[in-house]
Amino acid sequence: MKIILASGSPRRRQLLEQVGLRGFVVRASDVDESARPGLTPAEMVEELSARKAAAVVREAPKDGLVLAADTVVALEGAVLGKPASPEEAARMLAALSGRTHQVYTGLTLAGPGAVRTEHEVTAVTFRALSGAEIAAYVATGEPMDKAGAYGIQGLGALLVQRLEGDYFNVMGLPLCRLGRMLRAFGVELLSPDGH
Numbered sequence: 001m002k003i004i005l006a007s008g009s010p011r012r013r014q015l016l017e018q019v020g021l022r023g024f025v026v027r028a029s030d031v032d033e034s035a036r037p038g039l040t041p042a043e044m045v046e047e048l049s050a051r052k053a054a055a056v057v058r059e060a061p062k063d064g065l066v067l068a069a070d071t072v073v074a075l076e077g078a079v080l081g082k083p084a085s086p087e088e089a090a091r092m093l094a095a096l097s098g099r100t101h102q103v104y105t106g107l108t109l110a111g112p113g114a115v116r117t118e119h120e121v122t123a124v125t126f127r128a129l130s131g132a133e134i135a136a137y138v139a140t141g142e143p144m145d146k147a148g149a150y151g152i153q154g155l156g157a158l159l160v161q162r163l164e165g166d167y168f169n170v171m172g173l174p175l176c177r178l179g180r181m182l183r184a185f186g187v188e189l190l191s192p193d194g195h
């Protein structure tokens with residue numbers, strides 16, 4: 001089955017390769033990422049991942065399997081997406097400092113005749129950060145294209161004291177859940193013949 005990754009995120013591409021998927025194609029969608037007001041973070045990431053998948057499905061081959069995801073950070077009811085400026089990144093990091101937040105990723109698989117959307121949550125606790133540390137981290141540029149203004153896979157690892165759940169969900173793709181969802185579409189990542 002031809003797998004189409006509907007994502008411009010280099011992390012998601014890397015993570016698919018990590019679990020042995022080869023030969024997939026990348027078709028970044030250009031959908032409106034603004035969410036309807038009043039949705040919970042879980043509803044929001046599910047809806048956005050479904051929207052990203054739907055935008056690519058139209059041009060996909062009939063036997064293709066489209067995979068799309070969306071990640072946000074939730075802090076006590078507030079949803080943090082990607083920061084629009086270094087100042088906003090610094091504000092997000094100050095809000096996350098010394099507290100626990102949730103990272104939500106919605107995942108949609110759209111195959112021949114079936115579409116499935118699920119989400120995964122990971123709880124992440126930051127240590128207390130000084131203003132100087134926040135400024136230094138923002139100056140690296142790493143926060144700018146990432147939900148919640150940090151990347152756990154980079155220097156952001158220095159901020160994370162504790163994590164509960166799927167680490168890869170924080171990077172933007174919950175691999176354990178993905179494996180289970182792919183199996184439902186007939187794609188087995190752990191097969192005896194090494195596929």
Ligand SMILES: Cc1cn([C@H]2C[C@H](O)[C@@H](COP(=O)(O)OP(=O)(O)OP(=O)(O)O)O2)c(=O)[nH]c1=O
Pocket residue numbers: 006007008009011028029033052069070071072073082103145146147148150151152153156170171172
């Ligand atoms: C919290 C966190 C987020 N992120 C990233 C994952 C996502 O790429 C990004 C959230 O933005 P998304 O809108 O989920 O994804 P994207 O715009 O990068 O790619 P596309 O819409 O084409 O699929 O934040 C990290 O890489 N590390 C982290 O620790």
